[in-house]
Amino acid sequence: MLTREELCADTVYLTIAAPAIAAVASAGQFVQVGVGSAEATDPFLRRPISLADIDPAAGTIGLVIRAIGRGTRRLLVLPAGAKIDLLGPVGHGFPADLKGRVLLVGGGVGAAPLLPLAAQLAAPAAAQAVGGAGAVFLVGARTRPELWGAMLGARAGAQCVVSTDDGSAGHHGLVTDLVKAQLAAGPIDAICACGPLPMMRAVAVLAAAADVPCYVSLEQRMGCGIGACLGCAWPRSANAGGGYARVCVDGPVFAATEVVL
Amino acid sequence: MAGTMPGSSDWAWAGRERAEALLRQINEQAARRPGSLTTGVGSLQLANPVLTASGTYGFGREYAPLVPPAALGAITTKCVTLEVRQGNPSPRVTETPAGMLNSIGLQNPGVDEFLRTELPWLRDSGATVVVNIAAATVSDYARLTARLADAAGIGGLEINVSCPNVEREGMAFGVSPSATAAVIAAVRRETSLPVICKLTPNVTDIAEIAMAAEAAGADSISLINTLLGMVIDVETRRPVIANTFAGLSGPAIRPVAVRMVWQVRQAVRVPVIGMGGIASATDALEFILAGASAVAVGSACFANPLLPLEVIAGIGEYLERCNLTMAEAIGLAHKR
Numbered sequence: 001m002l003t004r005e006e007l008c009a010d011t012v013y014l015t016i017a018a019p020a021i022a023a024v025a026s027a028g029q030f031v032q033v034g035v036g037s038a039e040a041t042d043p044f045l046r047r048p049i050s051l052a053d054i055d056p057a058a059g060t061i062g063l064v065i066r067a068i069g070r071g072t073r074r075l076l077v078l079p080a081g082a083k084i085d086l087l088g089p090v091g092h093g094f095p096a097d098l099k100g101r102v103l104l105v106g107g108g109v110g111a112a113p114l115l116p117l118a119a120q121l122a123a124p125a126a127a128q129a130v131g132g133a134g135a136v137f138l139v140g141a142r143t144r145p146e147l148w149g150a151m152l153g154a155r156a157g158a159q160c161v162v163s164t165d166d167g168s169a170g171h172h173g174l175v176t177d178l179v180k181a182q183l184a185a186g187p188i189d190a191i192c193a194c195g196p197l198p199m200m201r202a203v204a205v206l207a208a209a210a211d212v213p214c215y216v217s218l219e220q221r222m223g224c225g226i227g228a229c230l231g232c233a234w235p236r237s238a239n240a241g242g243g244y245a246r247v248c249v250d251g252p253v254f255a256a257t258e259v260v261l
Numbered sequence: 262m263a264g265t266m267p268g269s270s271d272w273a274w275a276g277r278e279r280a281e282a283l284l285r286q287i288n289e290q291a292a293r294r295p296g297s298l299t300t301g302v303g304s305l306q307l308a309n310p311v312l313t314a315s316g317t318y319g320f321g322r323e324y325a326p327l328v329p330p331a332a333l334g335a336i337t338t339k340c341v342t343l344e345v346r347q348g349n350p351s352p353r354v355t356e357t358p359a360g361m362l363n364s365i366g367l368q369n370p371g372v373d374e375f376l377r378t379e380l381p382w383l384r385d386s387g388a389t390v391v392v393n394i395a396a397a398t399v400s401d402y403a404r405l406t407a408r409l410a411d412a413a414g415i416g417g418l419e420i421n422v423s424c425p426n427v428e429r430e431g432m433a434f435g436v437s438p439s440a441t442a443a444v445i446a447a448v449r450r451e452t453s454l455p456v457i458c459k460l461t462p463n464v465t466d467i468a469e470i471a472m473a474a475e476a477a478g479a480d481s482i483s484l485i486n487t488l489l490g491m492v493i494d495v496e497t498r499r500p501v502i503a504n505t506f507a508g509l510s511g512p513a514i515r516p517v518a519v520r521m522v523w524q525v526r527q528a529v530r531v532p533v534i535g536m537g538g539i540a541s542a543t544d545a546l547e548f549i550l551a552g553a554s555a556v557a558v559g560s561a562c563f564a565n566p567l568l569p570l571e572v573i574a575g576i577g578e579y580l581e582r583c584n585l586t587m588a589e590a591i592g593l594a595h596k597r
Contacts, residue, residue: 024271032272034564041512041540042359046564071356087566090272221352223361224563226272228319230339230368231354243347244368249323 002060004080007148010067011109012076013052014084019059021089025051027116028093028217028253031063032225034085035071043071046087048222048248050113050194052152064112064148090225091252094215100189102135103182104158105203107175107195111139111149113217113252114194119156136161136182140175140195144168176202183210190215192253197261204256214256220247235260273326276567280327283570287332290577297586298577300334300554302532303455303480305417307334307389307555310587311545311573314536314559315340315393315419315459316365317510320379321386327566331387332573334555338379340393340421343405345371350503355492360511360538361560362490364504367395367424372408384414391457395421398428399447406451417455420448420479423463423486435461435486438473449478457534460484460525462514467521468528475529482525483534483557485518510560512538519547526552526592540568542575549576552592 003015021031032046053062067076078084094117102121104114114137121135137158139149142165150160162170163178171178176199182188183206193203194217207214223231227249236245240258245251251259287309291298298309313321315337321330330336348368355362369375375392383390392415396402402420409415422435422444434440445458458474460467462485471482487508492501518537526533535553539545540561548556562568580590 020274021271024274036564041561041564043356044360044511044560044564045356087275088272221354223354223363223560224317224323226323226566228323229317229354229363229560229563230319230348230365231363233348233351233353233365233368235350244351 001078001080001082001084004078007064008145010076011146011148012065013148013152014063014065015053015060016063016084016086017059018061018086021086022054022056022059022061025054025061025089026093026096027051027054027120028113029089029091030113030252031061031086031088032090033063033075034087035074043074045071045223046225047071047075048090048225050217050252051089052112052115053119053156054116062115064109066109087225091248092250094192094253098190098192101187103179103188103191104135104137105175105179105191105193105195105199106137106149107140107199108142108146110193110195110199110217111153112194114192115149115152115156117192118153118158122157122159134159138163138175138178138182140164140178140199142166175199176206179203179206183212188212193217200256201261204261207256215253216256216259216261217253218247218251218259222248224248276327279567280570283567283574284329284332286574287570287577290574290581294581297580298573300587300591302417302457302534302555305335305389305391305455309334309573310549310555310576311569312337312391312534312555312557313562313569314557315421316363317559317562321383321388324562324566325386328569329386330383333388333569334573335389335391335416336383337391337419337557338375338383338393339369340367340395341369341372341375341405342367342395343372343401343408345369345374352501352503355501357490357492357509357511358513360509360513362492362502362507362509363487364502364507366504372405376408376412380412380414389416390414391417391419393419393421393459395424397424397426399443402444403447403451406448410452410454415454417457417480418448418452419457419459419483420444421459421486423459423461433461433463435470436464438469441470442473442477445474445477445479455480457481457483459486461486462517462521463489468524471525471529475531479531481532481534481554482529483536484525485514485521485537488514488517510538512540512544512561514538515544515547519551522548522553523551523594526595539572540565542572542579545572545576546579546590549587549590550592550594552595554591
């Protein structure tokens with residue numbers, strides 16, 4: 001770990017030297033983070049954490065760690081300089097060929113996996129290619145201090161619009177209100193969303209009504225993280241063949257129409 | 262759809278160097294002490310005693326970028342059933358102290374698809390293959406065995422008797438000596454392949470079940486399957502696992518598993534395969550000393566994909582240090 005930055009209560013942003021991962025990773029992929037020592041078997045499983053930054057030139061990745069249990073709490077208190085055991089990159093990320101006006105919709109800690117995409121779409125080459133149409137990063141949180149997604153997004157050059165549940169910053173209301181406003185303001189080419197399930201469900205409904213392709217990044221309790229254990233099953237929609245998809249390797253990013261939200 | 266999005270098995274990069282070092286170590290040991298790791302389960306000869314526990318390793322594909330399937334004693338496959346099974350609703354897994362719960366629901370592509378896509382791949386990989394099977398009736402066990410009996414590339418069958426018997430109000434076959442015997446006898450009639458009976462630990466007397474399986478013609482007994490457990494989320498006040506009950510695995514169950522291997526070793530003459538919470542070579546050696554002719558690594562591979570190779574190398578180191586062969590080490594803890 002190179003740097004450790006406190007974002008808000010129980011949430012830190014870590015920069016980690018991981019050149020092999022940074023060289024091949026794409027936006028929306030994740031890493032399986034070890035939370036015990038090599039010998040320790042408690043906590044037992046790795047923790048899937050989305051890549052919040054991918055910098056192949058610097059050979060670094062960024063991770064947003066929000067402490068929600070005993071595993072993530074261990075990661076939260078690690079000091080800069082600590083060695084972190086990573087397995088990755090894992091999973092399928094966002095489509096590589098997104099262009100035009102793209103809405104990125106992040107709710108709470110769900111802003112994290114959208115950050116590399118926001119950075120990629122804000123890069124001068126990408127912005128030029130789409131004739132300045134660009135991407136808009138819509139970030140929703142409960143309160144102002146939890147809007148770190150917008151802070152990190154702006155740092156990466158993304159155009160950000162925010163909402164809070166309590167009105168302490170930006171739009172007073174849901175991030176889905178911002179999606180409605182954007183859809184009303186002009187044509188949108190794609191929507192990428194990550195956040196609480198009700199939020200993603202609402203965004204998918206709005207996207208479908210506007211006939212805009214929508215991609216969601218899902219979270220599920222996970223065992224191996226590489227597709228072997230079938231622990232992280234998510235129901236696939238009937239028109240995508242039914243049954244279950246594996247969030248770890250078939251996702252975590254899915255077309256919203258492919259899964260049951 | 263997922264195929265159009267970026268992704269790969271790039272995760273394996275980090276362990277490759279260590280995997281190669283372990284494989285070198287294993288090969289050098291084999292050259293120095295030829296045959297010292299070989300073991301057998303009935304007529305199935307194994308180059309080393311380390312297998313994978315069914316359901317934790319898929320059909321070997323996912324781990325293959327790091328662990329060559331042929332380097333293992335054998336791959337025990339994900340459970341195969343007659344028909345395709347979609348599995349249980351989510352959540353299917355959750356972490357517990359030094360372990361985890363799972364209720365996957367035997368999700369698998371069915372025997373026909375297994376024979377068409379998975380078995381040829383395993384055969385080409387050079388792996389020794391043990392196919393784990395389950396069914397809901399005795400006659401379905403027989404039909405499933407008949408489908409597999411003549412397929413090329415199968416080294417043995419492991420019979421999962423922990424599933425509900427629909428002919429006896431859903432009671433698991435494996436909790437009754439007579440139901441276990443009926444399944445094993447039916448399977449035995451259909452094949453000359455080595456038949457391994459995998460026991461559930463959720464019984465009062467494990468030795469009694471093991472003896473019934475042996476008498477019905479099992480060539481080997483493997484144990485333990487998971488212990489039935491559950492976790493409740495106090496905020497939602499609901500069970501965490503969608504299916505309510507789930508199977509506990511991981512280091513938390515190891516002392517139970519070692520005890521049961523010890524008991525079964527005393528009760529039967531056929532070789533025993535020990536498993537349950539193995540997370541290191543030392544853990545595996547406990548099972549061997551308790552009487553296991555082979556061991557299986559399971560859910561600990563989720564945290565450490567290199568574990569099978571570490572256990573093979575570690576057992577080899579121990580045997581060399583103690584000037585023992587695998588055959589001599591089996592059950593040594595019983596001697597006083």
